[in-house]
Amino acid sequence: MSRAPAKQLEPRKTPVQTRSAVTVHAIAEATIQVLLERGPDRLTTTRVAARAGVSVGTLYQYFPNKQALLFAVLEDHLGRVAAAVEHASSASEQAPLSVMVEKVVTAFIDAKMLRADISLALYAVAAELDGARLVARLGSRTQRALARMLDTASDAHFEDAAFTAGMMLAAMSGTIRAVFEAGVRPKAVRRFRAELQLMCEGYLRAAARPAKECTGSGPGLAQCSQPSAAHTPDQ
């Protein structure tokens, strides 16, 4: 989102001793804590360093600037989620749609929920630095994995699995975001999980061109519609 020229985001120095490895981890963890307690605009490098129990100078030894620090934390979190979904996807190939949806949705929500606090705090971060690029990068990896899975569905066929996967991913990300921002309560999460499965499966069945016949469940549902053509996916 930021128009600022992308600064150096790579780590300045790689830890070689155990001591510094601990330090780097402490800094990353402190970043999240400060983010949660003070909010994104009250997050200063000095504060993060203090929280981590080191001095600012140390922080700058491993992260060239503040953006790089936030970027690293964001990357780590998104990477975990992406990996979880990819794993669930590849493990569910050849399965029927309902199983795929259940596995993927569960994996996605669990990965996000594992550290719901971080997820929430990072939404603001993603907007400030050019998180869009990072989201795009990790997102498209995930999207490809999802598409590969969809292509192997035992009970459905997709004209353009990549596009469909993109929509599904967007729906999952979007809805979970809404849930986070509304405040997560444990009960609600269980219900949300079930409902998101309904949504994904409902969408996939509607988007699929069933190999057999069209078993519409009511008038108006464009269940047999053929997408105009195979465009390039939108994500």
Added chain:
Amino acid sequence: MSRAPAKQLEPRKTPVQTRSAVTVHAIAEATIQVLLERGPDRLTTTRVAARAGVSVGTLYQYFPNKQALLFAVLEDHLGRVAAAVEHASSASEQAPLSVMVEKVVTAFIDAKMLRADISLALYAVAAELDGARLVARLGSRTQRALARMLDTASDAHFEDAAFTAGMMLAAMSGTIRAVFEAGVRPKAVRRFRAELQLMCEGYLRAAARPAKECTGSGPGLAQCSQPSAAHTPDQ
């Protein structure tokens, strides 16, 4: 998102002469332009004022601080979208699901697309100030309108229309956000519109408890599942 104590966000002074009304509008418009051209972290009050052709002092005569300025712009935009969806909802009561979905999705996308540039620029703003509260406020208004509409569907019945409406809203917001952030191309928008309708209708049919019988379209689709109970909605 911000933990900062909510500052005064209300306008400091209401324009009484035409002159100042023009000024206020110019400032708001300039805010958007600066946001688009320089990005959120390069947006300064001085820059906005200069762009609007006034001095900083003037800006502070109508907006108590920078946050209030951004807040006003965000509120205006979200308000327009909310109004569009509400209008489409109330205009589609008593209709079948497919019509409802078509009207609402179209209204939503059109409202967002009308000034796609603003939508995109404001995602960052919403994260920085406590946009969550604003989104919640306007969102729940919209959600209620959607729920009212769903309750009158001629061909479906919902156990908990409020919850279902929340999910649908989240899906719409989430997916359109993904599209915006991926970069909008006109062709893709048309396709996205159709696909989002598929998704919403697919979800609603899956979430509804059909009055007649359960016409499942395949194994595994929990089309007749009864949500555990009527909880309070999640948004």
Added chain:
DNA sequence: GCATTCGATGAAGCATCCTTCAGGTTTGGA
């Protein structure tokens, strides 16, 4: 024409905070 309110100005105060660097401490191997 005058007084009062409204509107606009912009230099300067003030605060925040990112980042550096010169010099200290710790570690691990020789």
Added chain:
DNA sequence: TCCAAACCTGAAGGATGCTTCATCGAATGC
């Protein structure tokens, strides 16, 4: 034990940018 590399320190430089206020210009009512 000693040394070189790794690691850490934190005060200070330097830049940015929000916000105020004393002052001037414009409009409106009488």
